[in-house]
Amino acid sequence: MTLSMADGWHRVCRADEIDDEDVVRFDLGARTFAVYNTPSGFFATDGLCTHEEQHLADGLVIDDIIECPLHQGRFHIPTGQAKSAPVCEHLATYPVQVTDGVVYMHIADD
Amino acid sequence: MSDYQATNASSSGVRLDKKTLKALSRRSDRPGLRWLATWAALLTGSGTLVYLSLATWWIVPAMLLHGTLLAVPAYSLSHECAHGTAFRTRRLNEVFFWLSSLIYIEEPTHRRYAHARHHTYTWIKGKDAQMSFHTPLTAWSWFMEISTFGHLIYEARLLTRNALGAFDDEVIEFTPASELAKLKWGARAFLAIYGGLAAYVIVTGAMWPLVYIVVPRLVGGPIMQVFTITQHAELEEDQPSILRSTRSFRSGPIGRFVYMNMNNHMEHHLYPMTPFHALPTLATALQEQVPEPDPSVVRINAEVLSIAVRRSLGLDTTARHIRQADGYAGREPMPAPAE
Numbered sequence: 001m002t003l004s005m006a007d008g009w010h011r012v013c014r015a016d017e018i019d020d021e022d023v024v025r026f027d028l029g030a031r032t033f034a035v036y037n038t039p040s041g042f043f044a045t046d047g048l049c050t051h052e053e054q055h056l057a058d059g060l061v062i063d064d065i066i067e068c069p070l071h072q073g074r075f076h077i078p079t080g081q082a083k084s085a086p087v088c089e090h091l092a093t094y095p096v097q098v099t100d101g102v103v104y105m106h107i108a109d110d
Numbered sequence: 111m112s113d114y115q116a117t118n119a120s121s122s123g124v125r126l127d128k129k130t131l132k133a134l135s136r137r138s139d140r141p142g143l144r145w146l147a148t149w150a151a152l153l154t155g156s157g158t159l160v161y162l163s164l165a166t167w168w169i170v171p172a173m174l175l176h177g178t179l180l181a182v183p184a185y186s187l188s189h190e191c192a193h194g195t196a197f198r199t200r201r202l203n204e205v206f207f208w209l210s211s212l213i214y215i216e217e218p219t220h221r222r223y224a225h226a227r228h229h230t231y232t233w234i235k236g237k238d239a240q241m242s243f244h245t246p247l248t249a250w251s252w253f254m255e256i257s258t259f260g261h262l263i264y265e266a267r268l269l270t271r272n273a274l275g276a277f278d279d280e281v282i283e284f285t286p287a288s289e290l291a292k293l294k295w296g297a298r299a300f301l302a303i304y305g306g307l308a309a310y311v312i313v314t315g316a317m318w319p320l321v322y323i324v325v326p327r328l329v330g331g332p333i334m335q336v337f338t339i340t341q342h343a344e345l346e347e348d349q350p351s352i353l354r355s356t357r358s359f360r361s362g363p364i365g366r367f368v369y370m371n372m373n374n375h376m377e378h379h380l381y382p383m384t385p386f387h388a389l390p391t392l393a394t395a396l397q398e399q400v401p402e403p404d405p406s407v408v409r410i411n412a413e414v415l416s417i418a419v420r421r422s423l424g425l426d427t428t429a430r431h432i433r434q435a436d437g438y439a440g441r442e443p444m445p446a447p448a449e
Contacts, residue, residue, distance in 0.1 A: 022132070051286075052230055054116065060135045060383055062198070069383050070116055071226040072194040084200055085219070086226045088286045 003097060003104045012096075012103040015042070023066060025057035028107060033094065035105060036077050038064050042096045043077045044105040050082065050089035117232040119380040121350035124399050126392075131381060134388040134395070137198035141387035142190075145370065146206070149183050156180075157322050164321070177330030179368070180323070184213035185334045186370035186386075192222050195385040196370075213327060215265050217300050219293040220272065220281065227284040229382055233342050233355035239284055246427075246438055247343055252418040255339055258331035272297035337368075340410045341375045344417060346435035352379045357433060358393065358403040359410055366390075373407070376400055404432045 003009035012026045018037040025047055026033045032047035034056040049056055049068040058069040064077050073087030080091035095106040115121050156176035163172040190196040191207035211218045224239040231237035235245075242264070243255040254260035271278060275294050277285075285293055307319055346354040353376065361373035371389040372378060377396055384392045393403075404410050413432050421427045428439040 051226070052116065060132065060137075062137060067194070067383060069381075070118060070229060072383055074194070074200070084194065085222050085289065086286075088288050 003099055008106050008108055009097070009104045010107055012044075012105055015098050015101050015103050018042075018103070021061045021063070023057050023059065023061050025055060026105065031107070033105065033107075034059075034066065035096065035103060036061060036066065038077055040064050040078060042098055042103055044094040044096045045075070045077065045080050045091040049073060049087060050091060051087045056091075114230075115350055116230045117234070117350050117352055117355070117379070118229070118382070119352070122352040122380060124353070124380050124396060126381065126395060130395060131384075134392050135381075135383045135385070136388075137195070137385060138387075139197045139199055139202060141385070142197040142202070145196075145367075145386075146187075148367070149179075149187075152179050160321060160326075173326060173329050174333075176322070177326035177328070178333045179330070180213065180326045181330030181334040182337055182368040183370070184210045184327075185338065186368065186372060188214040188216070188218075188221065189225070189372070190370050190386050192218070192225050193382060195383065212300065212303060213323075215262070215327075217269060217272065217293070217296045219285070219289060219296045220268065223281075223285045223289070223293075229379065232352060232379055233345065233347050234349075235347055239280060241342075243339075243343075245347060246421060247414065247418045249419045249422040252339075252415060256332050256335045258328075258335055261331070261335075269297045269301055273301050336411050337365075337372075337407060339414060340373075340404075340407055343410075343414050344429060344432065344434045344438050346437070352376055353400055354435070355379075357410070358400075360403050360406055362406075365407060373403070376403075401433060 010028060012035045013024060018024050018035065020037055021039065023034050023036045026035050032055065033044055034047045035044045036042065038061060045056070047055055047057060049070070051068065051071060051073050054068050054070040056066050056068060060067040060069070065074050065083065066077050067074050068087065071086050073085060074083040075081065075087060075091050076083050078093070080093040082088055082090050097104050119126065153176070156172070156179045159172040160169065160176050163169045187196060187206055188210035191203045191210060194200060194203045196206060197203050207218050211221055228238050228240035233241065235241065242260060243251045272281070272293055277290060310316060311319055340357055340359055342356055345357055349355070356376045356379045358376040359373050361369065366373060370386040372386070374389040374393040377389055377393045377400070378384065380396065381392060410432050413429055417427050417429060426440065428434070
């Protein structure tokens with residue numbers, strides 16, 4: 001299957017470039033995202049914490065949870081749900097596919 | 111995206127490779143539970159000493175020991191749980207966050223958001239929500255801080271206002287609107303618990319809450335403050351580097367235990383997601399990039415007190431044995447009295 005940018009799919013990195021239970025930052029234009037390798041699979045969310053806009057790619061992945069590096073607020077990665085204070089607002093999530101060992105995420109046009 | 115820069119490793123020019131940081135940040139319930147069991151055993155022992163020394167002069171050292179073992183670890187555990195790093199299991203963090211904050215005397219929702227603000231704007235006047243004393247430190251500010259009168263007065267006022275829903279502007283600024291109801295009910299719960307304990311003592315005449323909890327908490331409070339005042343006193347305000355605003359100090363095993371390794375306070379501010387049990391390893395990993403830790407908690411306190419008194423007398427305030435912001439050394443004009 002070929003995933004094309006024309007359809008909103010963007011190549012992030014090779015799947016083996018994200019360690020198990022880890023996260024990488026992916027920038028596209030002025031936007032920034034976080035792409036995760038969790039025990040439940042690969043996922044993508046907005047890249048900044050909804051509390052005080054820290055890059056979640058600097059945070060800690062614990063199972064399906066991403067913990068913000070500055071204040072340790074937590075989000076559920078697959079759904080983007082805010083799980084514990086100080087975060088209250090959910091994260092936006094994005095579709096992810098791994099094809100031929102490459103991670104793609106889908107970003108709809110604004 | 112906002113244009114502010116949070117005070118952390120990045121704002122301080124400190125780097126640590128991601129794999130090392132990830133390994134150090136790994137969570138576990140075991141170190142926290144082991145620490146908790148040790149604390150419980152120590153409190154049982156010191157409480158027994160208080161019981162055996164009742165109606166004798168031995169009550170003085172016994173109460174000092176029990177108070178220290180109650181107040182300092184309660185502060186430390188409340189702080190660690192505010193970060194969610196004491197245990198891997200979040201529910202354990204929350205349960206012990208509440209219990210330890212009851213002893214420390216700060217409602218948990220306020221503590222969490224005020225502390226988050228403290229990490230975002232460490233030692234930046236008007237922004238840091240936990241600059242608990244007026245700077246530069248004078249003899250009077252030192253007394254209010256160490257005696258815990260400052261903390262008790264502040265918390266009594268804050269709990270009352272928050273319970274009434276009459277939030278201070280500062281509280282509204284750093285607490286999300288959706289959390290204000292939780293803050294209000296948390297303050298009400300705290301006041302109800304403290305009030306219930308007082309009513310229980312008055313109605314039943316039971317003395318055990320006073321002997322084993324209330325008086326020790328008041329006696330141990332100044333020892334708790336002796337630890338916490340080391341964190342930023344005499345260091346530089348209003349700039350983004352943790353290396354200039356925050357202090358680590360050398361400590362023996364007892365100090366490290368009761369303070370949950372927070373003698374590595376600079377390293378904690380650089381990488382706050384590191385749990386207490388990994389802080390000594392983090393400090394070793396960063397030692398080439400950060401200033402030397404100051405000497406012991408006793409030496410720091412002796413010098414801070416000396417400086418505060420000299421400042422109040424208009425004398426030379428240069429520190430001899432501890433790190434000090436450049437602007438605080440030398441002979442300074444008398445500071446304006448605290449508001």
